[in-house]
Structure formats: structure tokens, C-alpha cells
Amino acid sequence: MRYARIRLDGRPVHAEIDGDIAHLLDGSPVDGKPRRTGSSVPLGGVDFLPPVIPGVFYAVGLNYRAHIEHYGKPVPDRPEVGYRANNALTGARLPIVKPAEVKGRFEAEGELVAVIGRTLRRAGRAEAQESILGWTIGNDVSAREWQHHDRTFWRSKNSDTFKPMGPWIETDVDPLVQTTTVRIDGVVKAEFATGDMVFDPFDYLVEMTKYLTLHPGDVLWMGADSTVQLEPGSTVDIEITGIGTLSNPVVDERGTPHVQ
Amino acid sequence: MRYARIRLDGRPVHAEIDGDIAHLLDGSPVDGKPRRTGSSVPLGGVDFLPPVIPGVFYAVGLNYRAHIEHYGKPVPDRPEVGYRANNALTGARLPIVKPAEVKGRFEAEGELVAVIGRTLRRAGRAEAQESILGWTIGNDVSAREWQHHDRTFWRSKNSDTFKPMGPWIETDVDPLVQTTTVRIDGVVKAEFATGDMVFDPFDYLVEMTKYLTLHPGDVLWMGADSTVQLEPGSTVDIEITGIGTLSNPVVDERGTPHVQ
Incomplete structure (x- = not known):
């Protein structure tokens, strides 16, 4: 479905x-x-x-080895989760707006997203698996200069339109054996196996629900293995096999798409 | 009202x-x-x-000088905001549950909370002031060992019941000239002026809305000047003059309140 x-x-x-x-x-x-x-x-x-507006918008930061090494960080020894903000959500086909003040790298990250379907607390792995309503696709758009210089990720990752999610929730797919492909104007820029995660979604849900209750509609973004530069005037597609393709045009806040 | x-x-x-x-x-x-x-x-x-379940739960981390100095951090030169999670919210009179695994300092922080009443983007100061529905009280309960050792604030500040908010939203109060008092079992443990903030709520709203849209029901917790140790078996009251008192008993997750 x-x-x-x-x-x-x-x-x-x-x-x-x-x-x-x-x-x-x-x-x-x-x-x-x-x-x-x-x-x-x-x-x-x-x-x-966005196929759902979450009560809590969870996001995994460092969960693919190449991405972790790219940032020179140690590989996490346990699942720890962060947050993103609902104001930044937008849907498939809608524009990602690059703020006028953004300088330096402005990047896409293609992410598998778990959508929670049941209330969950102190879950075992089987219960965590059964709690999933389905899977969708997220683009964790990031302005790196802000990310590196601000005290939090507030505007670097949560400016309006920085979190496209969709196009839909697929209920019948095994999320751990799929391929994520990121294309710019149809050209493949990144490709990786969803199964290359350090900790999979169920590892996260088991650990998280030791301390917190998950509710129907909460989402968990699973991180990315690669980052891809975004330019106004282009379109970014994130395909995850078995789910679909999340496609968004990139525009400049000043209203004039750059022509490359 | x-x-x-x-x-x-x-x-x-x-x-x-x-x-x-x-x-x-x-x-x-x-x-x-x-x-x-x-x-x-x-x-x-x-x-x-909780008087409102926010679409986005914003929280200011370092906004009172004594608190900033306590942590040995530099005083921020601009308003930057972080996030808390809705699962952690609870109401007045309901218990704050200390997780069985928490060791070390387990602390309350009494905070002024702005409740947004209108959609707001690129606001000036006057518009920011007019966008407020009213003011309530938050207790930013924190497990410090987790806060210092985890990669994010997920469980240290967002375990279930760690964010009491209430008892109500007061629409008719000047939030900048009030006194915040934190009491344990009726004994004053901290007292500070709301006006001692480094940046006030409207400074934050002006800066935030350069990049993001605020929506009705979003909340902004304004930070605290002092922290107060919490012990199971006691009751913590946070009073802000002109608003009211947020009172919560503290219990141990294992169900047996410590008797001091």
C-alpha cells in the first residue's frame, strides 16, 4: 500500500x-x-x-561509514538520535529554497525514513519491526557553513523547505535490502545500499524506547552515505528501490534560478 | 486570560x-x-x-549569564535556538519520572515559555511581540551525565516526563519584568529575574524568522539562570510571577520514591 x-x-x-x-x-x-x-x-x-506531519521528527546523524569517515568522526558504538523540525518539511515536487545568505556547500542527503504506526515503549526487536507503518524518503538538505559555525543545527538543517519528505509511505518493502540513488538533473551523483547502516532502524527503536515513548506518526530519518551538492536551477531526485522517487527542484530565494 | x-x-x-x-x-x-x-x-x-502540543518545540540553551558561566561557555553573540521533543512533555501536577539508569546530577531548570499565536516569517520586533498568544512555564529537566557523555541531548533532556509545561497559558503579562522562583518541597532553591536574559524572546523570534516560519502552537523555552537538584519523593515548584506555578512530584522509575 x-x-x-x-x-x-x-x-x-x-x-x-x-x-x-x-x-x-x-x-x-x-x-x-x-x-x-x-x-x-x-x-x-x-x-x-509531506505524507505525515510527525509529533516528533527524529533523525540519525552518523550512520553510514563513508559519511562518518568523510567528517573524520569516530564510528558510533551505540544508536543515538537527534531531531529535525516540522517547519522545514515540504513535499515531493515542491521547491527546495536556497536562502540568499547561504554560502559554501549546500547539499542533499538521501535518507530512508521509518514511519511509526503504533505506540512503542521498551520494545524488543520484533515489536519494533511490527510498529512500523511504512517507509518513505527524506532529503536532509544542509547548509554546511552554518552547520559548522552555528552552535546548533537550527538554520543549517531546519530552514524552511530543507526537509523534503515523500512522495508517499510504502507499507510493503524490506527497507534493509534496497538501493538509494541520488540524481541531479537525471545524472547519478551517489548510490549506496540501505543495508550499509551502522545501526538499522530497529536497533534505534529498541534503544530509543528504553527512555522514550514513540507515537503513531513519529518519523525516524536513517542518515545517508554520501552528500551531493545542490545548485539552484537543477532538480534533485532521491530514489529508494521498492519505495519510489522523491523529486524536488532547487530554487534561489532571490527568485532567479542560477543558470549553470 | x-x-x-x-x-x-x-x-x-x-x-x-x-x-x-x-x-x-x-x-x-x-x-x-x-x-x-x-x-x-x-x-x-x-x-x-501540557497547555499546547507544539508543532515545533524550540528551546534556548544558554541565555542567562550565571548559567553560561557555570558551564564555562562563552556568552552567545547572537540568538541561536535548539529543540526539545514532544514525547517528553507532561502537565502540571503529573510526576517527573527519574529513570532507573540515571546517575549523578538530575536537575530542574525553571523557564519562561512563549506560545506562538500567529504564523510568523521575517518578523520585525513589533510583529514578533504581536505574534505571542501568551506565556507559560517550563521545567527543562536534565540528566547531566547523559548530557555530558551522549552525542546529542536525546535522552538527557527528552526522556519521557522530562519536560513539564504549564499549568496554563497566561495572555496578560509582561514577561520581561517577572521573577522566576524554584522551590523544592516549599523551600526556595533558586530565584532570578526573567529580564536577565542575554537575548529576550522577541530578539529570538526576529532572528529565527529570517530562516524559518513559526506556526500557531509552536513554543519557545527561554532558558534558565540556575539549576536545582531533584530527588525522588520531593515536589518541585516553578513559579513565575504574573503567570502561576508549575508543580510536579518527582518519582523514581522503580516506583519507590526515595525517602530523604
Whole structure:
């Protein structure tokens, strides 16, 4: 099953995606089992929204060896999680806006995202696996100069539009045997196996729920193995096999896409 | 006006507090102007819930000079913000649970909290001031050993029940001329002026909204000047004049409050 959230007549509506058709639903998949309303729209022109607005937006920072070595950090010996902010979320096909003040590297990171479907506390691995509603794709856009000089990740990773997520939640996929590919204007810039994670999503959920309760709709972004430079005027696609492709144009805040 | 969120017959209900009476409301104050339903309950026995569940939970880390000096950090030269997580929120009168694994200092920090009432982007100071729905009180409970040894603040500051907030949102108060007092079992352990902040709430909102959109219901915790040790079996009260008192018992996760 593929669950999306789309904009229809200016309002967010949940939908089940079947091929090129979005069947509208009477509720959110994180609140139960929504039913089709009987209405549908063709997928071609719809505006995707983030498929879920999380109660807590968890993100794993250093979880692929090449990325960890790139930053000269030690490989973590236990799963530790950080946070991102809902203001930064945007949907597939919507623009990533590069702020006018950003200098230096402005980068995409293609990430597997777990969407929690059940309340979870002190979970074992099997329970953690059963708690997943499905999987989607995230782009952890980062302004590196801010990241390195600010005291927190607030604007470097959480400026508006820096967190595209979507296009939908796929419920029927084994997330650990897929391939993540990042393309700029159709050209492959990075490719890595989802299974190369230091700690997998269930390792994280087991460790996290020793201390905290996860709720339906919470999301966990799993980190990336590579970073890819973004330029206004281009389009970044993140494909994870078995899930789909998250595609976003990059624009300059000043409204004039750079022509390369 | 004082807006609370209380538990009634197991469900969250918004209420307007008038003296010892909670007048039930037909909606949330962050979504417009709710009206009284005509029903009311006496305040004495109600379970308070966090007065708002934020879309984004912002928190200022180093904003009072004594606290900054205590940690040997430089005084920030610009407002930078961090995040806390909704799972950790709890209401007034509800227990702060000290996890069984916590060793070393387990501390309270009494904080002024701004509750955003309007969508805000690229705000000037006057607009930032007008965007506030009201003010409440937060207790930024922290397990220092985890805080100093973990890579992020995830469990040190965001374990379940580590973020009491409430008891209500006060709409009619000047937040910059109040006194914050932290008491353990009625004994004053810390007292400081809200106005001693390095950057005030409006400085933060102006800087933050250069890069991000604030939404109704977002909260901004303003930091603390002092920390106070918490022991299971005691009760911590945080009073901010003009707003009220956030009171929470501290219990041990193992269920047996220490008797001091």
C-alpha cells in the first residue's frame, strides 16, 4: 500500500496511491485504517505534501561509514538520535529554497525514513519491526557553513523547505535490502545500499524506547552515505528501490534560478 | 486570560481558567477564538495536560549569564535556538519520572515559555511581540551525565516526563519584568529575574524568522539562570510571577520514591 498526503482545493487530503491514481481517504493512516471515499484524482498534476506531519521528527546523524569517515568522526558504538523540525518539511515536487545568505556547500542527503504506526515503549526487536507503518524518503538538505559555525543545527538543517519528505509511505518493502540513488538533473551523483547502516532502524527503536515513548506518526530519518551538492536551477531526485522517487527542484530565494 | 488543557473523562479538553473554575472551551486557543461551552469544573482535582502540543518545540540553551558561566561557555553573540521533543512533555501536577539508569546530577531548570499565536516569517520586533498568544512555564529537566557523555541531548533532556509545561497559558503579562522562583518541597532553591536574559524572546523570534516560519502552537523555552537538584519523593515548584506555578512530584522509575 502507498499512502500519500496531497493538496486538493488548497487543503491536505490523505490518499492511497494505485498506479497513476490517487484514491482519496477519509482519514490518516497513522490514526487507524482509513477507507476510500470513492473519489479519486489522477496523480499527474497533484501537489504532494509531506505524507505525515510527525509529533516528533527524529533523525540519525552518523550512520553510514563513508559519511562518518568523510567528517573524520569516530564510528558510533551505540544508536543515538537527534531531531529535525516540522517547519522545514515540504513535499515531493515542491521547491527546495536556497536562502540568499547561504554560502559554501549546500547539499542533499538521501535518507530512508521509518514511519511509526503504533505506540512503542521498551520494545524488543520484533515489536519494533511490527510498529512500523511504512517507509518513505527524506532529503536532509544542509547548509554546511552554518552547520559548522552555528552552535546548533537550527538554520543549517531546519530552514524552511530543507526537509523534503515523500512522495508517499510504502507499507510493503524490506527497507534493509534496497538501493538509494541520488540524481541531479537525471545524472547519478551517489548510490549506496540501505543495508550499509551502522545501526538499522530497529536497533534505534529498541534503544530509543528504553527512555522514550514513540507515537503513531513519529518519523525516524536513517542518515545517508554520501552528500551531493545542490545548485539552484537543477532538480534533485532521491530514489529508494521498492519505495519510489522523491523529486524536488532547487530554487534561489532571490527568485532567479542560477543558470549553470 | 488563562488557557489550560485538562484531562476530563480520559480526554484532553481546552479550558479557560477563572479563579478556581475551569470553563470548558469548544476548541484550542491556538486555532482561533474558542468559546465557552457552558460547562465548567472546579480546578481542585483536575489533571492538567501540557497547555499546547507544539508543532515545533524550540528551546534556548544558554541565555542567562550565571548559567553560561557555570558551564564555562562563552556568552552567545547572537540568538541561536535548539529543540526539545514532544514525547517528553507532561502537565502540571503529573510526576517527573527519574529513570532507573540515571546517575549523578538530575536537575530542574525553571523557564519562561512563549506560545506562538500567529504564523510568523521575517518578523520585525513589533510583529514578533504581536505574534505571542501568551506565556507559560517550563521545567527543562536534565540528566547531566547523559548530557555530558551522549552525542546529542536525546535522552538527557527528552526522556519521557522530562519536560513539564504549564499549568496554563497566561495572555496578560509582561514577561520581561517577572521573577522566576524554584522551590523544592516549599523551600526556595533558586530565584532570578526573567529580564536577565542575554537575548529576550522577541530578539529570538526576529532572528529565527529570517530562516524559518513559526506556526500557531509552536513554543519557545527561554532558558534558565540556575539549576536545582531533584530527588525522588520531593515536589518541585516553578513559579513565575504574573503567570502561576508549575508543580510536579518527582518519582523514581522503580516506583519507590526515595525517602530523604
